[in-house]
Amino acid sequence: xxxxxxxxxxxxxxxxxxxxxxxxxxxxxxxxxxxxxxxxxxxxxxxxxxxxxxxxxxxxxxxxxxxxxxxxxxxxxxxxxxxxxxxxxxxxxxxxxxxxxxxxxxxxxxxxxxxxxxxxxxxxxxxxxxxxxxxxxxxxxxxxxxxxxxxxxxxxxxxxxxxxxxxxxxxxxxxxxxxxxxxxxxxxxxxxxxxxxxxxxxxxxxxxxxxxxxxxx
Amino acid sequence: xxxxxxxxxxxxxxxxxxxxxxxxxxxxxxxxxxxxxxxxxxxxxxxxxxxxxxxxxxxxxxxxxxxxxxxxxxxxxxxxxxxxxxxxxxxxxxxxxxxxxxxxxxxxxxxxxxxxxxxxxxxxxxxxxxxxxxxxxxxxxxxxxxxxxxxxxxxxxxxxxxxxxxxxxxxxxxxxxxxxxxxxxxxxxxxxxxxxxxxxxxxxxxxxxxxxxxxxx
DNA sequence: AATTGTTTTAAACATCTGTTTAATACTAGC
DNA sequence: GCTAGTATTAAACAGATGTTTAAAACAATT
Numbered sequence: 001x002x003x004x005x006x007x008x009x010x011x012x013x014x015x016x017x018x019x020x021x022x023x024x025x026x027x028x029x030x031x032x033x034x035x036x037x038x039x040x041x042x043x044x045x046x047x048x049x050x051x052x053x054x055x056x057x058x059x060x061x062x063x064x065x066x067x068x069x070x071x072x073x074x075x076x077x078x079x080x081x082x083x084x085x086x087x088x089x090x091x092x093x094x095x096x097x098x099x100x101x102x103x104x105x106x107x108x109x110x111x112x113x114x115x116x117x118x119x120x121x122x123x124x125x126x127x128x129x130x131x132x133x134x135x136x137x138x139x140x141x142x143x144x145x146x147x148x149x150x151x152x153x154x155x156x157x158x159x160x161x162x163x164x165x166x167x168x169x170x171x172x173x174x175x176x177x178x179x180x181x182x183x184x185x186x187x188x189x190x191x192x193x194x195x196x197x198x199x200x201x202x203x204x205x206x207x208x209x210x211x212x213x214x215x216x217x
Numbered sequence: 218x219x220x221x222x223x224x225x226x227x228x229x230x231x232x233x234x235x236x237x238x239x240x241x242x243x244x245x246x247x248x249x250x251x252x253x254x255x256x257x258x259x260x261x262x263x264x265x266x267x268x269x270x271x272x273x274x275x276x277x278x279x280x281x282x283x284x285x286x287x288x289x290x291x292x293x294x295x296x297x298x299x300x301x302x303x304x305x306x307x308x309x310x311x312x313x314x315x316x317x318x319x320x321x322x323x324x325x326x327x328x329x330x331x332x333x334x335x336x337x338x339x340x341x342x343x344x345x346x347x348x349x350x351x352x353x354x355x356x357x358x359x360x361x362x363x364x365x366x367x368x369x370x371x372x373x374x375x376x377x378x379x380x381x382x383x384x385x386x387x388x389x390x391x392x393x394x395x396x397x398x399x400x401x402x403x404x405x406x407x408x409x410x411x412x413x414x415x416x417x418x419x420x421x422x423x424x425x426x427x428x429x430x431x432x433x434x
Numbered sequence: 435a436a437t438t439g440t441t442t443t444a445a446a447c448a449t450c451t452g453t454t455t456a457a458t459a460c461t462a463g464c
Numbered sequence: 465g466c467t468a469g470t471a472t473t474a475a476a477c478a479g480a481t482g483t484t485t486a487a488a489a490c491a492a493t494t
Contacts, residue, residue: 168381207420
């Protein structure tokens with residue numbers, strides 16, 4: 001029971017609870033009163049410590065992202081000395097774990113999911129700080145696997161194919177929960193799902209690489 | 218300017234506008250007043266013709282689904298006399314077109330997208346009537362391509378891989394609009410994206426089929 | 435033309451929203 | 465112990481929301 005007691009200052013409690021509530025409800029559905037109630041704090045505190053609900057949201061987003069990147073860094077996939085096949089598998093696994101972590105951390109991806117589905121002003125900054133770097137890393141790995149300088153749109157589409165497979169588990173979670181719950185039942189199931197995506201994508205990419213060299217004989 | 222004039226009865230105008238507004242805003246964010254305003258109708262009309270906002274939403278959902286299935290039927294992909302490769306390509310193309318159609322129709326997929334991201338009571342019925350049949354059809358095609366009775370989880374994961382690639386264009390539309398707008402710029406770009414997904418998936422599936430026959434030598 | 439049933443209307447209702455205010459409680463620093 | 469700055473509180477504000485009401489307008493039947 002990590003209940004936010006008075007031992008932590010109200011500011012911190014507020015920020016932490018805000019991450020939770022915004023992750024659950026999204027910006028618009030979340031209410032200041034709910035946040036304050038859970039943090040055992042007066043309604044006026046949000047406007048006292050943060051300027052407004054919107055400002056609190058921005059700070060909560062930034063906080064959640066810092067935490068997520070601290071716990072799920074992509075540095076293994078960044079290692080250029082590894083073979084690209086392994087880097088791809090590492091990238092996908094880490095990304096999926098980050099997405100599906102339902103502990104304190106899963107909140108981060110829930111925040112993004114809400115933000116993507118129903119963008120607020122904060123989306124542009126999120127894209128810059130969180131999404132573009134991930135895209136760039138995966139793009140580099142894909143180029144290594146495709147070889148022989150493929151055209152940009154092909155790389156982009158392959159990138160979306162891979163991200164799409166991963167994000168399916170996040171954005172369509174409500175469907176998977178009802179139709180295929182066993183695919184995300186426990187950690188080993190999640191790992192198996194990650195390995196599937198890696199195999200599936202690798203198979204497609206190597207096939208693409210072959211076709212590139214020997215274009216439709 | 219297909220502005221809803223008084224020529225159509227208020228009930229129909231209301232239903233039509235409701236689809237639009239719910240598609241734009243989702244159930245919770247949409248307001249009865251906005252719907253009535255756009256339909257040139259008094260606020261009380263929603264509760265007069267439909268019992269409540271929620272009942273209006275349910276009817277709007279059902280209406281949009283009927284329209285979508287009327288304009289984008291999956292009957293070509295259903296044709297069992299076609300080779301599975303072609304059925305897969307047809308399925309993906311039709312599905313993606315349905316998703317990305319921004320005319321009167323795209324509204325249908327926006328409604329689902331909102332519903333999946335932020336489920337209401339209506340989700341269960343949507344899953345039954347709209348999603349399960351699509352899943353079943355694609356599952357049948359996948360089984361045909363994998364051959365030799367693959368285990369269920371493999372089929373399920375492949376299915377999610379394919380749907381995930383398609384849904385990426387819907388659920389992460391806000392990101393694609395900003396980073397890769399050329400991939401959905403016009404009809405030919407969308408068709409090319411559909412063909413990419415089909416090729417990508419087919420490559421992976423045939424590879425999987427080979428591995429199944431000759432398991433990791 | 436009067437009566438009936440159906441639509442439409444403006445107004446009000448009750449509740450919830452983010453935000454503000456002004457008073458109170460608390461906590462150093464002298 | 466008093467004071468200055470900070471933190472917290474209850475109450476109120478102004479606006480929006482879904483819903484209801486009761487009166488008015490309309491249409492069709494007799």
